[in-house]
Amino acid sequence: MEKGLLALGFIAQGLFSARFLVQWIASERVGKSVVPLSFWFLSVAGGGLLLVYAILRRDPVFIVGQAGGLLIYIRNVCLIYKERFAKRESADEE
Template sequence: MNEILGATNWLGIQWHPMKVVGWLGNLLFFSRFLIQWIASERAKRVVVPIAFWYCSLLGSLLLLAYALYKRDSVFIFAYVFTWIPYGRNLYFAYRDRTKSHPKRAPHPELPPDS
């Protein structure tokens, strides 16, 4: 089975494409903490940048894919619902951005958008 998935042994670890997916999920999920920490340090107050929510969403989805591959019910349950608040926060951020930056009025010398 490992030959079919393209598994290789490196540093005593069996690597295959789904393990790479799992590690990418871990790296994205971890990076969100660094992103939030750096943004807060720069602002000298608590800040949750949009990149935090993207890393949360993508990282949790990759970890869910890996958990489904492993068929580990504990791991699956840990990530099966996390995309909901992450996606919702991205929706709110997008909605708020479009409200605070309405489309500009067309330039008087340019033809209107079609």
């Protein structure tokens, strides 16, 4: 169980850290700071797995930190989709 838990922790941290690489590459491509949707999906995936890891480790500080962040990441994804839906609706009305 311990090796599996350790593997989960490293996979989760890898996903969570990959979001910064994705954001950096996206920003370099357009020459300004941008936050692509994939950044938020990696945040949700990595944060969610890190929350599972924290729960399995029974670490209350880590649990609270990851749970709070996860709510913010999910909310950002919702806001992005809400904006995209509104833009499509307005384009369809024209």
